[in-house]
Amino acid sequence: MSAPQWNNKVVKWVDDRLPVISMLHHSAYEYPTPKNLSYMWNFGSLAGFVLVTMILTGIFLVMNYTPHTDMAFESVERIMRDVNHGWLIRYIHMNGASMFFICVFIHIFRGLYYGSYKAPREVLWWIGILILLAMMATAFMGYVLPWGQMSFWGATVITNLFSAFPIIGDPLVTWLWGGFSVDNPTLNRFFSLHYLMPFVILGLVVLHVWALHSVRSNNPTGVEIKTPQDSIPFHPYYTIKDLFGLGVFLIFFCAFVFFAPDYLGHPDNYIPANPLVTPPHIVPEWYFLPFYAILRSIDFTILGIPAKLLGVLAMFASIVILFVIPWLDTSKVRSSKFRPVYKWFFWLFVIDTFILGYCGAKAPDDYFMGIPGLKVIVMGQLSTLYYFAHFLVVMPLVGKLERTKPLPASISESVLKEGANA
Amino acid sequence: MSQTVHSSGDHQPDENRRDFLTLATTAVGVVGTGVALWPFVDSMNPSKDVLALASVEVNLANIPVGQAVKVMWRGKPVFIRHRTEREINEANEVALNELVDPQADDARVEKKEWLIVVGVCTHLGCIPMGTATGEARGDYDGWYCPCHGSHYDTSGRIRRGPAPKNLEVPTYTFLTDTTVRIG
Amino acid sequence: MRKFALTAIAAAFAVTAFTGNAAKAAGDAPVPPSQDWSWKGLFGTYDRAQLQRGFQVYKNVCAGCHSLRFIAFRNLEGIGFNEDQIKAIAAEYDIEDGPNDDGDMFTRPGKPSDYFPSPFPNEKAAAASNGGAIPPDLSLMTKARVAGPDYVFALLTGYEEEAPEGFDLSDGKSYNHYFPGHQISMAPPLYDEAVEYTDGTPATLEQHARDVVAFLNWTAQPELEARKELGLKVILFLIVLTAMLYAVKRKIWRDIEH
Numbered sequence: 001m002s003a004p005q006w007n008n009k010v011v012k013w014v015d016d017r018l019p020v021i022s023m024l025h026h027s028a029y030e031y032p033t034p035k036n037l038s039y040m041w042n043f044g045s046l047a048g049f050v051l052v053t054m055i056l057t058g059i060f061l062v063m064n065y066t067p068h069t070d071m072a073f074e075s076v077e078r079i080m081r082d083v084n085h086g087w088l089i090r091y092i093h094m095n096g097a098s099m100f101f102i103c104v105f106i107h108i109f110r111g112l113y114y115g116s117y118k119a120p121r122e123v124l125w126w127i128g129i130l131i132l133l134a135m136m137a138t139a140f141m142g143y144v145l146p147w148g149q150m151s152f153w154g155a156t157v158i159t160n161l162f163s164a165f166p167i168i169g170d171p172l173v174t175w176l177w178g179g180f181s182v183d184n185p186t187l188n189r190f191f192s193l194h195y196l197m198p199f200v201i202l203g204l205v206v207l208h209v210w211a212l213h214s215v216r217s218n219n220p221t222g223v224e225i226k227t228p229q230d231s232i233p234f235h236p237y238y239t240i241k242d243l244f245g246l247g248v249f250l251i252f253f254c255a256f257v258f259f260a261p262d263y264l265g266h267p268d269n270y271i272p273a274n275p276l277v278t279p280p281h282i283v284p285e286w287y288f289l290p291f292y293a294i295l296r297s298i299d300f301t302i303l304g305i306p307a308k309l310l311g312v313l314a315m316f317a318s319i320v321i322l323f324v325i326p327w328l329d330t331s332k333v334r335s336s337k338f339r340p341v342y343k344w345f346f347w348l349f350v351i352d353t354f355i356l357g358y359c360g361a362k363a364p365d366d367y368f369m370g371i372p373g374l375k376v377i378v379m380g381q382l383s384t385l386y387y388f389a390h391f392l393v394v395m396p397l398v399g400k401l402e403r404t405k406p407l408p409a410s411i412s413e414s415v416l417k418e419g420a421n422a
Numbered sequence: 423m424s425q426t427v428h429s430s431g432d433h434q435p436d437e438n439r440r441d442f443l444t445l446a447t448t449a450v451g452v453v454g455t456g457v458a459l460w461p462f463v464d465s466m467n468p469s470k471d472v473l474a475l476a477s478v479e480v481n482l483a484n485i486p487v488g489q490a491v492k493v494m495w496r497g498k499p500v501f502i503r504h505r506t507e508r509e510i511n512e513a514n515e516v517a518l519n520e521l522v523d524p525q526a527d528d529a530r531v532e533k534k535e536w537l538i539v540v541g542v543c544t545h546l547g548c549i550p551m552g553t554a555t556g557e558a559r560g561d562y563d564g565w566y567c568p569c570h571g572s573h574y575d576t577s578g579r580i581r582r583g584p585a586p587k588n589l590e591v592p593t594y595t596f597l598t599d600t601t602v603r604i605g
Numbered sequence: 606m607r608k609f610a611l612t613a614i615a616a617a618f619a620v621t622a623f624t625g626n627a628a629k630a631a632g633d634a635p636v637p638p639s640q641d642w643s644w645k646g647l648f649g650t651y652d653r654a655q656l657q658r659g660f661q662v663y664k665n666v667c668a669g670c671h672s673l674r675f676i677a678f679r680n681l682e683g684i685g686f687n688e689d690q691i692k693a694i695a696a697e698y699d700i701e702d703g704p705n706d707d708g709d710m711f712t713r714p715g716k717p718s719d720y721f722p723s724p725f726p727n728e729k730a731a732a733a734s735n736g737g738a739i740p741p742d743l744s745l746m747t748k749a750r751v752a753g754p755d756y757v758f759a760l761l762t763g764y765e766e767e768a769p770e771g772f773d774l775s776d777g778k779s780y781n782h783y784f785p786g787h788q789i790s791m792a793p794p795l796y797d798e799a800v801e802y803t804d805g806t807p808a809t810l811e812q813h814a815r816d817v818v819a820f821l822n823w824t825a826q827p828e829l830e831a832r833k834e835l836g837l838k839v840i841l842f843l844i845v846l847t848a849m850l851y852a853v854k855r856k857i858w859r860d861i862e863h
Binding site: 035036037080081087088091232240241243244250251255258259261262267270280412 | 832833851854858861
Binding site for chain 3: 443444446447450451454470471475
């Protein structure tokens with residue numbers, strides 16, 4: 001890859017002094033990309049698109065939002081009713097949060113299936129987990145801003161998690177609140193951080209893409225690019241494929257924004273926050289449900305550690321464990337396509353997270369899918385057990401014991417073979 | 423790094439079709455993106471609740487001859503002056519060609535005795551003095567802007583100083599003899 | 606590969622479908638039956654005549670206890686009143702304003718830019734007049750309950766004169782089939798002929814309930830019609846654009862084995 005020669009004098013003048021145009025050219029134009037990427041590889045760029053959409057809509061919402069407990073709810077209603085196209089901008093932002101998590105969750109599952117976390121992509125994977133954590137913090141604080149019942153009680157419950165830590169717990173929660181309950185100081189600091197975090201995420205995304213471009217994209221075979229025949233330039237092949245994917249995704253996104261804008265939200269958040277009345281069913285937004293289920297499933301004490309602390313630790317561990325899976329996975333093969341045994345465990349894991357999500361939405365004493373005798377809490381405990389067992393037991397053992405299918409010699413060979421079979 | 427996609431020659435008609443298709447798609451995409459930005463721009467225009475307050479009604483019965491009041495309208499002061507006979511004459515006596523921004527007094531008032539102007543200096547937006555009794559009214563008995571020394575006459579017209587235009591006359595209607603709706 | 610893609614897309618739909626429902630299934634009250642509202646569906650719109658009847662019910666019945674604080678008289682344009690009608694409606698209300706030049710608060714007839722006044726000066730007064738229960742604001746009611754319009758309709762029509770045998774009904778409470786816990790502080794608000802409709806529609810309890818729910822759905826979602834209209838245009842545009850992008854994609858990728 002030699003530096004391209006620019007014909008345009010202005011471009012050349014700038015590029016000679018700051019090679020930003022060459023950099024963009026390398027990374028978004030000629031970046032050699034495996035020729036066999038499936039549509040599963042669209043979700044990274046889609047997530048990037050949603051991030052930009054969230055920042056844009058967020059900036060315009062802030063122009064009309066008032067971060068004060070007396071006026072927050074009213075100012076949001078003013079956006080919905082009086083600001084020109086305010087309802088549209090707010091509904092895009094509201095549903096955009098869900099869309100962001102849909103893209104990122106699929107992106108993560110894709111990485112898990114095709115072994116995209118394995119060497120040499122560990123740092124790339126780590127930055128991705130940091131992005132997920134930053135997104136969760138941002139989404140949580142953003143949900144507090146409309147100052148509805150779920151905002152208030154969600155903030156109360158989640159900040160109270162930190163009181164589980166011995167000794168520092170209570171002072172820590174008071175510090176988070178800036179008072180003795182969730183109140184105006186809490187709302188103000190959440191607003192400040194909610195505005196800051198997206199730019200932190202943006203910075204992490206730049207690092208994520210930088211890391212990606214130095215280790216190159218993984219692909220469905222998990223076999224690295226070996227010869228020029230294995231790859232094609234990013235532009236026009238993947239720019240157009242990403243744009244087509246974006247079109248399909250936007251139809252899905254807009255269906256929610258225009259025809260079911262409140263479907264993913266909770267009706268209680270259209271009731272102004274009331275510190276004296278807790279809604280009967282506090283449920284987090286859908287993207288937190290599996291983690292919420294893990295938190296709640298620990299209702300027992302181990303070695304004198306109280307259930308409350310264990311639950312909080314388990315919930316944090318469910319994400320932190322992702323940092324070490326490059327070493328927990330002992331398989332020499334990346335892609336589950338060539339791992340006949342692990343493949344089943346992967347799908348079991350996907351189903352497990354759905355079950356956790358279901359359990360998170362239900363009251364602990366309900367019956368799981370109405371099955372008599374099977375309490376939600378028990379199902380949540382079993383699913384939590386598998387969640388961790390998948391990483392701590394299945395990954396190391398199956399990697400060692402499994403007989404994998406033969407790998408293709410190269411990406412182009414696998415492509416030719418599939419073409420012949422089709 | 424890449425492989426060649428088309429050999430030129432055999433694919434000529436297809437090449438044209440692809441070019442047209444790509445061009446058309448790009449055009450549709452660009453137009454769509456442009457239209458999608460409009461709601462954001464529009465959201466910065468005055469909102470419906472702001473527009474709903476865009477007119478005020480003022481009771482004139484309590485303003486004696488020779489005095490003036492300031493009322494708030496769209497976040498700006500409006501000067502309402504109950505002019506004396508002498509002030510009306512002063513406004514009408516001046517020859518139009520002497521004026522910086524020539525405009526007859528008739529064109530600026532609906533009823534001779536009531537002068538209603540937006541109280542924002544047309545130079546850089548300060549509020550001229552001269553409404554409250556006892557304030558300096560400048561060399562032409564109207565208003566005087568302390569920021570950069572613009573003098574306005576009894577019709578609110580600029581007579582001297584850096585301001586380029588006369589004080590703006592808002593749209594207003596007399597609902598009765600003593601009530602006026604501004605805006 | 607294609608299978609994987611399809612599964613993932615199906616999963617995305619499933620996640621939204623099932624967690625949405627799961628999160629909402631709640632409460633010990635019976636599920637309100639689904640009603641056939643005019644605004645349902647892709648092309649659903651409000652029925653202006655119904656909204657005006659519903660407004661009449663709100664004004665004559667609900668407004669005695671329930672505020673409507675996010676609605677200004679000027680908003681009534683949305684249910685089909687013209688400027689003069691709105692001025693006349695606004696003028697029927699006394700609005701507190703001030704302070705005047707003497708420093709006193711005073712009341713004056715309402716203007717289109719005023720909001721519907723609350724029937725009580727503050728929450729304490731509201732609670733004191735209603736046996737301790739604060740009548741909630743109705744502006745967002747149909748959005749603030751699960752299956753909002755169906756629920757409010759079921760509630761308004763779900764009163765029973767006598768509580769079932771063995772049910773311990775407190776003093777001053779009414780038995781309602783659809784209210785969580787069945788004991789509701791609001792006495793049955795509607796009855797046949799509660800309001801005489803100006804358009805001659807038969808004034809049954811059910812008609813009143815249906816109309817006022819329509820009105821309250823409008824107060825909660827005044828943007829609904831504009832939203833759906835714009836939505837159809839946007840989605841049609843996206844379908845065309847996506848089809849074109851697909852064609853371009855096919856062209857560009859035609860000679861690549863992948």
